[in-house]
Amino acid sequence: MEMAPHRRSFLQAFGSAGILAGLVGGGLLRPGQALAVDFNRAAFDARSAADALRLIGATAAETSADIVLKTPEIAENGAAVPIEVISNIPGTTRLSVLVDKNPFPLALQFNFAPPAVARFQARLKMGESSRLRIVASAGGKHYTVFREVKVTAGGCG
């Protein structure tokens, strides 16, 4: 999988697909642009939901009915469990997803700024039946909702 150095630098300079070259030439893309993401990677390395919640500062999250979590009650394929999360809490700037029983419970976090709304769809791996937990951050406070999801064929193997 290791690429020759000149090949890699070419890809970094011009994007991953030939069709993008025109866009780059036109100045529409800025390849290699640093991603301004400041997530706490230690939280992604946490091996328990309690540790992950502590590292994202959400241990005191209060349960809220204003977070909508749509997910199947029974997931036939743990390799791709569809979820949709909608926060109706005004000023939501971050949504975090945890799968309590996964080896690394923190699955993903999204920050939102207008015109993006605090809502997304994604697909998760679940190794076994587990609590699925959402944390919404708004105005320096944390809110949570959770649901048990049954997995009939695990997706972490």
Next chain:
Amino acid sequence: MSDPIKIRATVKGSDGEVRVLLPHPMESGQRRDAGGQAVPAHFITSVTLSINGRPVIEGGLGTAVSANPLFGFQFAGVKAGDKVAIAWLDNKGQRGNAETVFAAG
């Protein structure tokens, strides 16, 4: 190199939706190959979505996001022709990016 990113942006009124598929193995590091060797973790760690050049969604990803991540995002107050760019970075330092514009749907 992997397949190109698939990205689609549609707008109805001022409400926009972006669906994006990022081809990537998203290896969790938990899996063993046929020979019993652990397959090293290889996964996207961050994603940025920009509208007209300004980042508006930043994502931090762990190994529990499914292979070939498929995301849907919603927007309020966008119009046809607004530019949408997505960029990702993985734990090996590899990157990908793609761009499109909102189209009336």
